[in-house]
Amino acid sequence: MLQRLIIRDFVIVDQLELAFDSGFGALTGETGAGKSILIDALSIILGERADASIIRAGAERTDLSAEFDLTEANAMTAWLQKNDFDTTTCLLRRVVDQSGRSRAYINGTAATLGQLREIARYLADIHGQHAHHSLLQADAQRNLLDTHANAHDLLAQLATTHTAWRHLRDARLAAATNHEASERERELLTWQVKELTALEFSIEDWQETEIEQRRLGNASALLEAATAALAVLDEGDTAALSALQHAGARLHELTSADPALADAAALFDSAIIQLEESALALRRYQDRLELDPARLSALDQRIDTVTHIARKYRITPEEIPDLLARLNGQLAELSLRADPSALAEHEKEAYAAYLTQAKKLSALRAKTAKQLSTAVTAGMQELAMDGGQFQIVLNPLAEGAAFGLETIEFQVAANAGQALRPLAKVASGGELSRIGLALQVIASQANVAGTLIFDEVDVGIGGRVAEIVGRMLRDLGKSRQVLCVTHLPQVAAQANWQWSITKETRNTEVFSSVHVLDQTARVAEIARMLGGEKITHTTHRHAAEMLGLSADREG
Numbered sequence: 001m002l003q004r005l006i007i008r009d010f011v012i013v014d015q016l017e018l019a020f021d022s023g024f025g026a027l028t029g030e031t032g033a034g035k036s037i038l039i040d041a042l043s044i045i046l047g048e049r050a051d052a053s054i055i056r057a058g059a060e061r062t063d064l065s066a067e068f069d070l071t072e073a074n075a076m077t078a079w080l081q082k083n084d085f086d087t088t089t090c091l092l093r094r095v096v097d098q099s100g101r102s103r104a105y106i107n108g109t110a111a112t113l114g115q116l117r118e119i120a121r122y123l124a125d126i127h128g129q130h131a132h133h134s135l136l137q138a139d140a141q142r143n144l145l146d147t148h149a150n151a152h153d154l155l156a157q158l159a160t161t162h163t164a165w166r167h168l169r170d171a172r173l174a175a176a177t178n179h180e181a182s183e184r185e186r187e188l189l190t191w192q193v194k195e196l197t198a199l200e201f202s203i204e205d206w207q208e209t210e211i212e213q214r215r216l217g218n219a220s221a222l223l224e225a226a227t228a229a230l231a232v233l234d235e236g237d238t239a240a241l242s243a244l245q246h247a248g249a250r251l252h253e254l255t256s257a258d259p260a261l262a263d264a265a266a267l268f269d270s271a272i273i274q275l276e277e278s279a280l281a282l283r284r285y286q287d288r289l290e291l292d293p294a295r296l297s298a299l300d301q302r303i304d305t306v307t308h309i310a311r312k313y314r315i316t317p318e319e320i321p322d323l324l325a326r327l328n329g330q331l332a333e334l335s336l337r338a339d340p341s342a343l344a345e346h347e348k349e350a351y352a353a354y355l356t357q358a359k360k361l362s363a364l365r366a367k368t369a370k371q372l373s374t375a376v377t378a379g380m381q382e383l384a385m386d387g388g389q390f391q392i393v394l395n396p397l398a399e400g401a402a403f404g405l406e407t408i409e410f411q412v413a414a415n416a417g418q419a420l421r422p423l424a425k426v427a428s429g430g431e432l433s434r435i436g437l438a439l440q441v442i443a444s445q446a447n448v449a450g451t452l453i454f455d456e457v458d459v460g461i462g463g464r465v466a467e468i469v470g471r472m473l474r475d476l477g478k479s480r481q482v483l484c485v486t487h488l489p490q491v492a493a494q495a496n497w498q499w500s501i502t503k504e505t506r507n508t509e510v511f512s513s514v515h516v517l518d519q520t521a522r523v524a525e526i527a528r529m530l531g532g533e534k535i536t537h538t539t540h541r542h543a544a545e546m547l548g549l550s551a552d553r554e555g
Helices: 037-045 074-082 113-123 138-148 152-177 179-198 203-217 219-235 240-254 259-288 293-312 317-337 340-382 429-444 463-476 519-531 537-554
Strands: 002-010 013-019 024-028 061-068 090-097 102-106 109-111 124-127 389-401 404-413 451-455 481-485 497-506 509-516
Touching (some): 002 037, 013 037, 024 463, 037 061, 037 090, 037 124, 037 451, 037 481, 090 113, 102 113, 138 340, 138 429, 152 340, 203 293, 203 317, 219 240, 219 259, 293 317, 340 389, 340 404, 340 429, 340 463, 463 481, 497 519
Parallel strands (some): 024 481, 124 451, 451 481
Antiparallel strands (some): 002 061, 061 090, 102 109, 389 404, 497 509
């Protein structure tokens, strides 16, 4: 669950540090006080897009942090471990500066927005105040069903399989309509592959060729240098090695006269030994080094040939093996296209793999649709839609799509005796609000997130229905942390705890602040929500009764 939220310089908030309780919490306040600012800040922490417009006027950056409890969060801990983040805590941070640049962190380590969105699935599920309107869209209906079915991984696999099948199908169709162009391309690729293969190029041989060519190209200079060094050491009239050996022997003779000379004599002997080894090495080098004009010419020709072909294909010689592998792959694909029967067989296999996964998803959807339809229908009865019925219909697609073999349609009968019809064509504003609420509350029960947030989703309802919604959220809060931004006293009165968000002016600047309400303050706030500007003793008594009834039900 969400334990702590820290907000600095965000919209009209200068600094807030909030500690959250478990259960059902209500966030209330006057219209425009900034009740939804806390939800907006949390949304940005969880990966929503952000720009410099969120920075409080006069500030350099917005800095937002949220800490979540890891207790019993096995899936979240596994995700942190898999992505190489510390697993002792779950602290998310987002910083946005005046340039609009955003930086994200998970447990102090830099993270991407994609990673924030991934981990958000385990942390919090936010239902916006216009969520019920999105339920009129086919994509939103399908996404809600698939989320409730926990089908994200299966959907990702299906999309990959569908893409592979479509690629092969397109290739088969292209082969049938572009046979002549494909044949020309195949002939060109065949010639290019033949040319590069005939080169018999390898990185190792190329490196050895360059080294040998450099050595033979400089053979005369190398031989001359070795001969000159030998002449100085051991083969000329003034050979140094003979003179040094004589001098060394004389030093050794005189060490008997003065033992202090022994160290110098030993060093002198060591130097003579090194020079003698050098002379032997130079003689061996002379014997091995040959002037071979024919070999040098062959190496020059090889280098010219390789360089010419590399330049022709606009690559370096070292890139020739990769190019050959790439051209071979393209040629193999074109050869497959030239064989319609082989291509059709590959397409058939890919479609069979797609169908296997798609049917598995369809079965999961059908099972989940039945469960969700029954639960939402029951929820409609609670929300004063007696006799109403909700049903999720799976409409088959002829060929299938990346999202499966069917479209999803929510159908509803708002009253007893009415026929089921598409939700978009039947529900009034108030009915849509109630159906949307039932869907969101019920669907949330299957959500893996530990914190459920409802941002003014109770718009369009009131009276007895509002009290029922409050009870539904309170029941949901027994197993999850539930936060609800609400303007309805009937909903707020059902909360386990309540905060009031107010707007105040300091030195001509407007700021939003949060107040934790005790029981007395809650009575005053519920009374304000009931009575508006003028609050009477009767209003206060009614507010106290509402809170008392809520406490009695809990007890």
